[in-house]
Amino acid sequence: xxxxxxxxxxxxxxxxxxxxxxxxxxxxxxxxxxxxxxxxxxxxxxxxxxxxxxxxxxxxxxxxxxxxxxxxxxxxxxxxxxxxxxxxxxxxxxxxxxxxxxxxx
Numbered sequence: 001x002x003x004x005x006x007x008x009x010x011x012x013x014x015x016x017x018x019x020x021x022x023x024x025x026x027x028x029x030x031x032x033x034x035x036x037x038x039x040x041x042x043x044x045x046x047x048x049x050x051x052x053x054x055x056x057x058x059x060x061x062x063x064x065x066x067x068x069x070x071x072x073x074x075x076x077x078x079x080x081x082x083x084x085x086x087x088x089x090x091x092x093x094x095x096x097x098x099x100x101x102x103x104x105x
Contacts, residue, residue, distance in 0.1 A: 056073070057074060058087075061087055067082065067083060074086065
């Protein structure tokens with residue numbers, strides 16, 4: 001798989017390695033700061049390139065982008081794949097929708 005950024009093809013492997021290295025550098029710097037400040041470090045978790053797809057899809061859904069549009073962006077042939085794998089229901093979303101239902105009555 002290739003990602004095009006500024007008309008430059010970036011191979012997925014190179015992106016994954018660069019992302020892992022960046023997180024390692026940031027975490028090392030955070031560990032040093034935490035030692036100096038006498039606190040526990042706040043470290044970045046392992047983030048994969050696929051995490052960006054989930055974040056992108058989640059933000060689209062949070063901003064009411066049409067499901068079929070998100071499906072097209074992600075390249076899924078079935079809407080069920082998009083909806084089952086990339087949508088999340090959290091307590092805030094449940095509360096917001098209950099409020100919408102309450103306002104109907």
